[in-house]
Amino acid sequence: EPEVTQTPSHQVTQMGQEVILRCVPISNHLYFYWYRQILGQKVEFLVSFYNNEISEKSEIFDDQFSVERPDGSNFTLKIRSTKLEDSAMYFCASSEDRGRAETQYFGPGTRLLVL
Amino acid sequence: GQQLNQSPQSMFIQEGEDVSMNCTSSSIFNTWLWYKQDPGEGPVLLIALYKAGELTSNGRLTAQFGITRKDSFLNISASIPSDVGIYFCAGYASGGSYIPTFGRGTSLIVHP
Numbered sequence: 001e002p003e004v005t006q007t008p009s010h011q012v013t014q015m016g017q018e019v020i021l022r023c024v025p026i027s028n029h030l031y032f033y034w035y036r037q038i039l040g041q042k043v044e045f046l047v048s049f050y051n052n053e054i055s056e057k058s059e060i061f062d063d064q065f066s067v068e069r070p071d072g073s074n075f076t077l078k079i080r081s082t083k084l085e086d087s088a089m090y091f092c093a094s095s096e097d098r099g100r101a102e103t104q105y106f107g108p109g110t111r112l113l114v115l
Numbered sequence: 116g117q118q119l120n121q122s123p124q125s126m127f128i129q130e131g132e133d134v135s136m137n138c139t140s141s142s143i144f145n146t147w148l149w150y151k152q153d154p155g156e157g158p159v160l161l162i163a164l165y166k167a168g169e170l171t172s173n174g175r176l177t178a179q180f181g182i183t184r185k186d187s188f189l190n191i192s193a194s195i196p197s198d199v200g201i202y203f204c205a206g207y208a209s210g211g212s213y214i215p216t217f218g219r220g221t222s223l224i225v226h227p
Contacts, residue, residue, distance in 0.1 A: 004157070033214075042119070043158065043203060043217040056212060091157050101207055101215040102148050106157030 002026045004107035006092050012113045013082055021077045021110045023092030032075045033093040033104060034067065036060070043091065049075065050098065082114045121204050121218030129226050134191040136202060136221040144206035147187040148215060149178050152201040161202075162189070194225045 005024045013019050025032050034046040048055040049067050064080045075094075079086055089111050093104040118141040128134060138147075146165055150158035162173050164180035164187060171178055175192045187204055201222050205215035 009155075040219075042219040043205075045214045045216075048214065056214060058214075093157070098213060100146075101205070101213050102146070102160055102163040104160075106159070108156050 002105075004092055004094055004105050006090075006107040006110050008110060009108065010111045010113075012115065015084055015114055016081050019079050019082055019112065021079075021090050021092075021112070023075045023077075023094075023107055024073050025075055025092065025094030026096075026105055027073075029094035029096045029105075031055075031095045031098045031104075032067075032069070033095075034077045035091045035093065035106075036088040037091065037109075038085075038088045046077070046090075048098075055098070079112075082112075084114050087112055087114045119204060119206065119216055119218040121221055123221060124219070125222040125224070127224045127226065128194055130195060132194055134194055134198075134223060135188065136204075137186060137188045138204035138206075138218045139186045140206060140216075141185075143184040143208060144187075145184070145208050146206060146215075147178070147180050148205040149176075149187070149189050150203040150205060152203065152220070154200070158203055191223075194223075196225050196227050198225050199223060 007022045032049045035043050037043045045058050047057040047061045066078045068076050089109045091109045092107040095104040097103045121138045149161045152158045162178040167184050169180040177190045179188045201220040203220045204218040207215045
């Protein structure tokens, strides 16, 4: 069964450092998403991406965040200067249908710890 | 923004018991979703609900779309150890953003 993959599974970084989280969406999907989940909290939407541009973003997705699809398979989330409060699990998701959130498949997540 | 209240926050039950959890929203949703998250994994969709009053089953899981369209319920019958995980409700209103708003999750532990 096709699945969304994410690397790394865990990342520890120093405050102020840049991190890049990588995702490989399901191959025939066209819509890509990043979510985050702070420990013990709900899953929160960050950004959606379609046709090489951001479709929608939340208030969390400020100027320190950026997304990119550098090639035909990867979808990345960059945090330019990490803060302690960026520590969270980051989930990538992809779907073939923007209009139906239930068609989103989530990856296993990257646990980011900012020290 | 939309707020989802999910309860209970956690449950500790014996194998074989039935489980109920629910979500209430500050606004009307057109679609309710229930996910399960296993340790170290991303959320996996269990059930999707599209109409007020709708009752949908997936094996031992049954979910209902509340009549007011502001709530939803998930029941698990005859729980087994592999039901352990975090269950999230989520919802969205069609015609606006199709990005789901998630609840904070119900952590379920099943004792053999």
